[in-house]
Amino acid sequence: MIGVGTPLFAFETVNGNTVLSGPRMTIIAGIFSILAILCYLLCFNLVRERVEVPANNQKLEIGRLLASLATNRSLLGIIASAISLLLAQLTMQGMAGFVFPNFYGSPQAQSASTLAGSAAMLLICAPLAVKLSTQFGKKELSIASCVVSAVVFVLCFIVHPLNPFVYVGFFTAAYVGMGFFNTVIWAMITDVIDDAEVKNGIREDGTIYAVYSFARKVGQALSSGLTGVLLSMIGYTQATAFDPDVTEGIFKMSCLAPAIGFVLVALCLWFIYPLNKKRVEENVAELAARHKG
The missing domain is CATH 1.10.287 (Helix Hairpins)
Structure with a gap:
């Protein structure tokens, strides 16, 4: 709305x-x-x-907890990926508030981009994410989708569409790529919790969720100021908002900044996050055997 x-x-x-x-x-x-x-x-x-959660009276060992979190590569990888995704996503949305009215002079196209992106999430990402992640793996799907989003923005930068609704098409295609990772990321947190239980023998749902959620808030805070920094870099002020050089810079930044963010997401998942499809299936089998025994 x-x-x-x-x-x-x-x-x-x-x-x-x-x-x-x-x-x-x-x-x-x-x-x-x-x-x-x-x-x-x-x-x-x-x-x-309706579900009563029993109180946990176990003494919290801060030192052990911090050491466990600092050495949890899967948690660090998903946090780095999530922060990079927020930088890409919020930069997309932040720059949309300038590229459509300032470069294209069409707030109607901005409205259409939001509607198209939301519709694509519901009609494409939501029904296909589970099937694709089951077949190829959540990590693998997320890397591929973020690479596609980055390529879409690079193509938009090269094509340089003068029609705002052609830009909306590029924007929506990139949104679909981002949407697949956004759809499966919370399931990936469950994989991180499983991996920690396999290693430590303790299930730390609340702790891992809390650390991850806090990291997302940090990413949101960083992203909120990033759009202003990018606009300052291209010389945007109230007086220069519609200068040709500035509006051209707005367009270029609206393509390149999200593309860089999506590349960072893919790199974080590829090099830091270790839970590929095979590893996740091994962890699930290991925990099932432990719980059965």
């Missing part, structure tokens, strides 16, 4: 340029804030916890 609807109402044309309207954004932000509060209240009042 936010990604599709906001661009249609938040921009206005001033002296022939498409610019973001402060008053309109204030109203839109207020509306979505009220909706967010209502959704939280509904979630709180309509959800009931």
Whole structure:
């Protein structure tokens, strides 16, 4: 709703340029804030916890915990990959807020890109991710999909489409590649937990999830400022927002920055994350034998 609807109402044309309207954004932000509060209240009042989790009274050994996490290559690999993915994804979304109105002058295309990306996730990634990851492996699927996304953005940079909806096509294709990794990444966390249990003999679901979630928050914080840094690098200011050199720089950065991010994801998965299809299947078999015994 936010990604599709906001661009249609938040921009206005001033002296022939498409610019973001402060008053309109204030109203839109207020509306979505009220909706967010209502959704939280509904979630709180309509959800009931049915599974009782017994209290864990085991003494926490901080030193052993930190040593275990620091030497857990699979956890470090998935954290590095997730942070790189966030850099790519949030840069895609952040630069979209500039390439569509400033370079293409079409906030409608920005709305279409969000709709197309979401539809592609639901219609392509969601139904195919399980089948492909089962056949080829989650690590293997994620590497291939991120490489495809990087190639798509490089092709977009080379083709340099002047029609905004051709850019939307490239954007959507890259979103599909990203979507496969986004779909299976939480299942990969389960693989990381299994791997740690095989090595340590202890299942540390909560600890590993907590560390991973914290690392994602760090990645989100870093990514939130990255778009501003990239815009500063190309000389973007309020006065130069529609200068030809600056808008051209916006287009180039909207292609190259996500491409670099996706390459980083693939490299992290290839060289750091060790849980390929064979290794995951071995861990599953080992844990099944232990639990059965």
